[in-house]
Amino acid sequence: MASTTSSVTVFSVLVIVSCFGFLEMTMAGDPDILTDFVVPATVNASQGVDGIFFTFTGLESLMAADPPATFKATKVSMAEFPALNGQSVGYAVLQFPAMTTNPPHTHPRSAELLLLIDGSLEVGFIDTANKLYTQSLQSGDIFVFPKGLVHFQYNSDPQNPAVAVSAFGSANAGTVSLPTTLFASGLDDNVLAISFKTDVDTIQKLKAGLAPPKP
Template identity: 30%
Template sequence: MEKNIITMWAILALFMVLAILSFTTDASDPDPLQDFCVATEVPEFEVFVNGKFCKNPKKVTADDFFYKGFNIPGEIKIPQGAVVTMVNYKNLPGLNTQGISIARADYAPFGVNAPHEHPRATEVFAVVKGSFYAGFVTTDNKLYDKILNEGDAMVFPRSLYHFQLNLGDTNAFAFVAFNSQNPARADVARGVFGAKGVFGTTPKIYDDVLSKTFLVDKTVIEQIQSQILSINV
């Protein structure tokens, strides 16, 4: 019975997310100039459109528009207790130039999707299982926050920092949609305190900048940096 209810909410959440996205076109990718542009990594004899090479339409198959595995929870490896499984033009090539992508967000008990922003997309977060505390901060430093339960959805405007916290002591998940085929992500903690690759800037920001910004001693900055860099995923 519980499984059927979750499945029902999953279907409703997907329809709701896609419906809401149809009204968020102002910040979306440019409109496609053709029926489709299936992404390809082999540019020879292909056509260049919207940032990715397009597959020859004569070589396109139904598999280019198909993704399998959205029902499988993501593996949570980081101590924050959350993981987002993106489905975009990279693993669903038919999304290229369509101005949309979708994701599954999984949370461990009391897990948090730490404050971050998407520079190229508005996000719609639809709860399938569990309860969340979620919110975003405007450029006027105003917080808009809500408690979200199963069947609820919340919009996070483009480029504004936002977060979600699982309020329960069991696993939870949500479906997330973006009005961009490549929304990108910038994390506050990793971007500021990290110092390599996906975990931060390369090279790292001077400790003097961070200690003066946060009004703390450099040893505090170094401690935070070491914790961020210890994450291995």
């Protein structure tokens, strides 16, 4: 009888642990909302919102502007467009002058679906087995970067720019830039030197190259 009771107890614990594991998986993305949309606390409740709230005009300036001199990502996330809160979607417009790159980075909260609008791009990502997947994209091509994996985009054309639009399954996908995170966050020089099997002088040169320009 004691053995049966013990088995039931163990089974119950396993069920509870499994349930918590499932809940963690389901909560990994943006949380579901219980209303049609989320109105910011700063909005007067009696006035509510209108169509303007659901309209983002921040990309209008890109339409007639000259191409940027360096790589530029214009984000459309919850921070820039509050109406996205709770909707689990986001966008970014990526502009690549000739011979520029979007450095290796990750999006911890979403996959990225990139549509190349103009030009050509070399793209790729690295999986958790350290395998590199690359592809050459032409205008009209779509490429998916799996959630959380390190990836990059590179315009190798020496003369022509490229433009892409990326969609995200999160209103706040987040971006972790590897160069910035490693060399412009104050991480100890000795830790980096040992990790990259180099010397502190080399690490300091890398940090200096990523330091923001002095005003």
